[in-house]
Amino acid sequence: MKYIFKKLTEAKEKGLYRGDFKYLDSCQAPRVEIDGREIILLGSNNYLGLCNDARLKEAAVQAVNQYGVGAGGSRLTTGSYVLHRKLEEKIAEFKGTESSIVFNTGYMANVGVISTLCDRKWVIFCDKYNHASIIDGCLLSRARLIRYKHCDMKDLERKIREYKGENNLIVTDGVFSMEGDLAPLSDIIKLAKEHEMLIMVDDAHGMGVLGENGSGTVSYFNANEDVDIQMGTLSKAAASVGGYVAGKKYLIDYLRNFSRSFIFSTALPPASIAVSLESIDIIRNDVNRRNYLKELTQWFKEELEFAGFHVTDTITPIIPLIVGDAGKTVEFFKNLLEDGIYVPAIRPPAVPKGSSRLRISLMATHTYNDLQYVLDKVKLHGKRLGVIEG
Incomplete structure (x- = not known):
């Protein structure tokens, strides 16, 4: 207990306390x-500015009236609704991919996809300013984690040549949540192709803001064919809750079967899914x-x-x-x-x-x-x- 009190005291003294x-x-x-x-x-x-949008509130009300307030179980037991299928189909279309899967949060999506895809045989190259959920997913996977300087392609290239393994992933935020800047995605794609590596983009802060019809950072760079894994959230511009992963159908099937943060969680409630469905249409058209x-x-x-x-x-x-x-x-x-x-x-x-x-x-x-x-x-x-x- 002394350790806990000491850490709290140190946080307060350094102006890092977050209790208020x-x-x-x-x-x-x-x-x-x-x-x-x-x-x-x-x-x-x-x-x-969609969190109080009348159209989204009406979508939630209609979903509650038809489906109730709780999902009742995980997606693999009794928690999958027609609305879940419709949302995953709409996300795939919106992001320009074959398929998608919805997680309960963006954090769970990042932890789920990285820890499920990668293991000790992988090397992950990760921007130093990537979101904490990406870092946690990398650590949970037990892959070798190589962090490169923020948006520094010379540092990334040097580290690829030094540490590249048999299976390799470059993972980056599309829009960095604390900087607001964009990943140099065109340069990352060039390096990935040269070294036959997979690319994952966390587009939590790009969806609704950038790209054709607001579909995000990958679209902004016209890179739908080059990015293997598109991850994002429904809790920011989409004004709902949840995370998603979009990509090839075989990747999504793999996550449905093996991603623990997806399998062992009660599904998102129908009202939240209904709001996400409506918000994507608004984003696309406005x-x-x-x-x-x-x-x-x-x-x-x-x-x-x-x-x-x-x-x-x-x-x-x-x-x-x-x-x-x-x-x-x-x-x-x-x-x-x-x-x-x-x-x-x-x-x-x-x-x-x-x-x-x-x-x-x-x-x-x-x-x-x-x-x-x-x-x-x-x-x-x-x-x-x-x-x-x-």
């Missing part, structure tokens, strides 16, 4: 209610929503850069405002919250030491007026804290 959750008392929207106050929300993954989000992102990012902030080069609605020191980042967060703005403070181990940040994420339902107010307050506190020059 902020509880929302309203739906995910540009403005939310927290502790009885109306707050501008700038930290949600609800990129297209180009105006995506275009507005793109324009809003570009404007906001340029305003931050003009003010002197260090932000990542990104075309996605994830805009990290780099502060550096963890304690100063938390203070920045608290100051903004007092002014009615909620931007999450991201600290190690979610990001490398010395790169703590405010992770700003925009929604297609934000207004220029609200964001101008945010900019004014961010500049004010940024100067006071010495993040930018006064």
Whole structure:
């Protein structure tokens, strides 16, 4: 027990303690209610603003009325509904693959596919900034894990030549969740072809934002024929819950039969599946929503850069405002919250030491007026804290 108390004390002293959750008392929207106050929300993954969409709520209600509220079992026993089959067919069509399989979360999808596909005979080449669920999947597989510098193709090529084995996988985020930047997928594909390696892309933050009809990062790079495994989530732009893996039919059959995180979990409830089905149709057809989000992102990012902030080069609605020191980042967060703005403070181990940040994420339902107010307050506190020059 002393060990536990020691670790908690150290976390508090270093500004890394995460016990003070902020509880929302309203739906995910540009403005939310927290502790009885109306707050501008700038930290949600609800990129297209669909979490409170009337069409999605109606889809959920209809599913509850027809199918009830629980799945009742795992997909391999009594938990598979017609809706599950329809969603997996729709995801495969949307992602341009032969087949797909739905997991309960993106975390379970990443852990499931990597640990099921790879074993001690494999070598996995993994971007250092990949999501924690990818790292955990690699460790669980017991494959040899080789991490290359973030988006550094020279480092990746050098390590491929040094460590390549009989079976090899390159795995990367499509859009990096804490940086907002894109993997250099064209260069990764070139290396994979040269060395006969498989490619897996985690597209959790690309779906709904990038690519033809919002289908994601792989489509953005016109690489559907070159990427072997497309993983993604239904909990961000799609405003639902769940993860998925899309690829060749034999791969999906293999996961259905051997992936433990799929086999030994109760299925997602019908209402969530119904929402995902409807949201994919909305994403596919609503180009105006995506275009507005793109324009809003570009404007906001340029305003931050003009003010002197260090932000990542990104075309996605994830805009990290780099502060550096963890304690100063938390203070920045608290100051903004007092002014009615909620931007999450991201600290190690979610990001490398010395790169703590405010992770700003925009929604297609934000207004220029609200964001101008945010900019004014961010500049004010940024100067006071010495993040930018006064």
